[in-house]
Amino acid sequence: MSELAALQGRFMRWLLQGDPELAADVADDGRLPLQTRLEVYRNAYGLRLAEALADSYPAVHTLLGDARFDALARSYIEAHPSTYRSIRWFGDRLAAYLAERAPWCEQPILAEMAAFEWALRDAFDAADAAPLARADLAALPPQAWAGLRLDFHPSVQRLDLQWNTVQLWQAIDDGREPVAPERGPYPVGWVIWRRELRTWFRSLEVDEAWALDRMRAGAPFAEVCAGLVEWIDEAYVPERAAALMARWLIDGKVIGAHA
Amino acid sequence: MTVSLTYPHLGIGLGLRKEHYQSILDEPPQIDWFEAITENYLVPGGKPLHFLEQVRARYSVVLHGVSLSVGGTDPLDWDYLRQVKALVERIEPAWISDHLCFTGAGGINAHDLLPLPYTGEAVRHVARRIRQVQDFLGRRILIENVSSYLSYRSSEMSEWAFLGAVAEEADCLILLDINNIYVSARNHGFDPLEYLAGVPAERVQQHHLAGHQDYGDHVIDTHDHPVPDPVWRLYEAAVQRFGPVSCMIERDADIPPLEVLMEEVERMREIAEGAQAAAHV
Numbered sequence: 001m002s003e004l005a006a007l008q009g010r011f012m013r014w015l016l017q018g019d020p021e022l023a024a025d026v027a028d029d030g031r032l033p034l035q036t037r038l039e040v041y042r043n044a045y046g047l048r049l050a051e052a053l054a055d056s057y058p059a060v061h062t063l064l065g066d067a068r069f070d071a072l073a074r075s076y077i078e079a080h081p082s083t084y085r086s087i088r089w090f091g092d093r094l095a096a097y098l099a100e101r102a103p104w105c106e107q108p109i110l111a112e113m114a115a116f117e118w119a120l121r122d123a124f125d126a127a128d129a130a131p132l133a134r135a136d137l138a139a140l141p142p143q144a145w146a147g148l149r150l151d152f153h154p155s156v157q158r159l160d161l162q163w164n165t166v167q168l169w170q171a172i173d174d175g176r177e178p179v180a181p182e183r184g185p186y187p188v189g190w191v192i193w194r195r196e197l198r199t200w201f202r203s204l205e206v207d208e209a210w211a212l213d214r215m216r217a218g219a220p221f222a223e224v225c226a227g228l229v230e231w232i233d234e235a236y237v238p239e240r241a242a243a244l245m246a247r248w249l250i251d252g253k254v255i256g257a258h259a
Numbered sequence: 260m261t262v263s264l265t266y267p268h269l270g271i272g273l274g275l276r277k278e279h280y281q282s283i284l285d286e287p288p289q290i291d292w293f294e295a296i297t298e299n300y301l302v303p304g305g306k307p308l309h310f311l312e313q314v315r316a317r318y319s320v321v322l323h324g325v326s327l328s329v330g331g332t333d334p335l336d337w338d339y340l341r342q343v344k345a346l347v348e349r350i351e352p353a354w355i356s357d358h359l360c361f362t363g364a365g366g367i368n369a370h371d372l373l374p375l376p377y378t379g380e381a382v383r384h385v386a387r388r389i390r391q392v393q394d395f396l397g398r399r400i401l402i403e404n405v406s407s408y409l410s411y412r413s414s415e416m417s418e419w420a421f422l423g424a425v426a427e428e429a430d431c432l433i434l435l436d437i438n439n440i441y442v443s444a445r446n447h448g449f450d451p452l453e454y455l456a457g458v459p460a461e462r463v464q465q466h467h468l469a470g471h472q473d474y475g476d477h478v479i480d481t482h483d484h485p486v487p488d489p490v491w492r493l494y495e496a497a498v499q500r501f502g503p504v505s506c507m508i509e510r511d512a513d514i515p516p517l518e519v520l521m522e523e524v525e526r527m528r529e530i531a532e533g534a535q536a537a538a539h540v
Contacts, residue, residue, distance in 0.1 A: 001370055002332065002380065002384075003378075003380060003413070003480035004375075004376070004380055004381055004384055005332035005364070006363040007376060007411070007413070008331065008332050008361055008373075009364055010402055011361075011364070012363065012369065013363055013366045015369050015371075024412075025411050025412060025413065026393055026410070026411060027410045027412045027414070029312075029410075029447070029448065031446075031447070031448050031476070031499060032446065032476055032477050036476075036477065037408050037409040037477075038409065039410070040408040040409075040477070040479065041371065041373070041408060043481075044368055044371055045370075048370050049370065052370075066308035071486070079367075081367045082363075082367065082368045082369075082370060084365060084368060085326040085336060085339045085368060086299075086301050086302075086326070087296040087300070087370050088298070088299070088302065090370070090529065100408075106407075106525065119278075124305050124306065125303060125304060125305035125306070125307055125308075126304060126305060127303035127304040128303075128305065128308075129304075138390065154303065154304075157307075174463045175296070194305060196307065197306050197309060205462060205497065207422055212275055241268060249277060
């Protein structure tokens with residue numbers, strides 16, 4: 001290993017682990033304590049990454065408060081240092097981290113909030129694509145419908161949330177007093193997406209969540225219609241399936257259709 | 260006949276920040292160009308790229324990277340460079356720049372501009388990598404001097420000698436950050452005018468101005484204040500030394516409304532134009 005590579009390794013071990021070996025490399029000119037010089041870098045490292053987390057997860061930050069969020073940030077930075085060129089992607093594993101690690105896993109709404117905020121962020125700068133117009137589908141011949149498959153906008157994200165996470169997020173986002181976290185009787189499906197430059201989200205009924213997941217997985221329309229009988233009387237399935245399809249088109253979630 | 264190494268002069272610029280997107284488009288300010296942070300636009304789509312393209316439709320834009328790690332010892336990140344190249348093709352910037360530093364090692368990114376030792380080994384290493392980057396991007400890039408808070412026992416030369424040697428050996432251009440010279444001069448006790456005198460003038464393409472935090476016995480480069488008087492004075496000295504060089508203000512925290520920053524932009528323009536007038540006497 002070159003001298004330069006060895007030095008850079010010692011610098012990173014100082015930043016990441018506080019390994020003081022780097023001190024021997026640093027010139028001491030008597031102007032400023034050597035420890036101060038080293039600390040400037042170590043402090044800046046932790047602060048910059050903590051700020052990036054706070055920027056990506058403002059509602060998690062509000063729920064925890066400054067001191068507890070800072071403790072979370074320090075712990076996460078140590079567990080998952082950045083491997084990304086852009087700091088935008090740092091923090092991508094926070095939801096999983098909150099779900100697994102004590103003490104945060106004892107407050108399960110934290111992991112859900114992190115997952116929701118990361119989904120908003122992903123929708124915000126996902127690739128652009130032009131939504132399909134309803135007229136485009138109306139032009140399809142009747143026999144094409146059974147084999148119809150849809151392409152969805154790259155910003156579309158699906159989450160199942162057990163808590164009143166979105167309600168709480170809205171209160172925080174509006175600057176209102178956060179509502180109390182409350183666990184619902186069953187998980188509720190949510191979809192998050194962007195239409196042009198604006199990010200949207202809404203809850204899904206259980207059959208819509210299932211149908212959307214199947215269509216996003218590439219299932220043909222006929223298979224999804226057949227599956228809907230799990231929730232709906234067979235006689236009403238075509239009407240319900242058509243209504244769901246119309247809704248996705250109006251939302252701007254669908255960008256392509258092919259048989 | 261001498262052939263200029265540099266790109267055409269752009270004039271007076273400002274760092275493009277999302278807080279100002281709408282103001283810039285609603286009432287386009289009297290600014291010659293904007294500098295955009297490359298990494299902020301290495302995303303698939305949405306608002307960041309939308310606004311960058313809108314600004315680009317009205318102004319010249321340059322791209323300023325923060326994570327090339329051209330002084331690093333991990334292999335160059337070709338996936339990152341391919342993304343930069345795609346952004347360059349989309350935006351057609353007047354030029355692109357990054358920093359004379361390393362930003363990480365062992366696959367970890369510190370997201371900071373970490374200092375290099377000023378050694379012959381480092382000159383050769385960095386210059387070789389800059390050449391590889393320039394070959395890949397098909398153009399000369401600018402490298403910027405960073406603020407530093409420590410220096411190494413192993414250094415064999417001054418920072419300005421190092422910067423000059425790298426630029427010559429790599430045949431690249433220089434983004435000379437005036438605030439960083441001031442900050443490093445305070446932290447290491449060198450004369451900033453000696454720094455200016457030691458930089459190869461024919462390679463200086465751009466300046467940065469910014470504010471910092473003064474802790475008395477040291478100074479930290481924070482970009483959260485207006486440009487302070489000592490940095491203005493050093494800029495005046497730079498203008499005398501280098502003549503008209505495209506210059507811009509960086510503000511990254513406590514970002515004021517655009518019209519407030521425009522007062523600093525106007526002050527910068529007065530200093531730059533004073534020099535231009537003097538150059539024509």
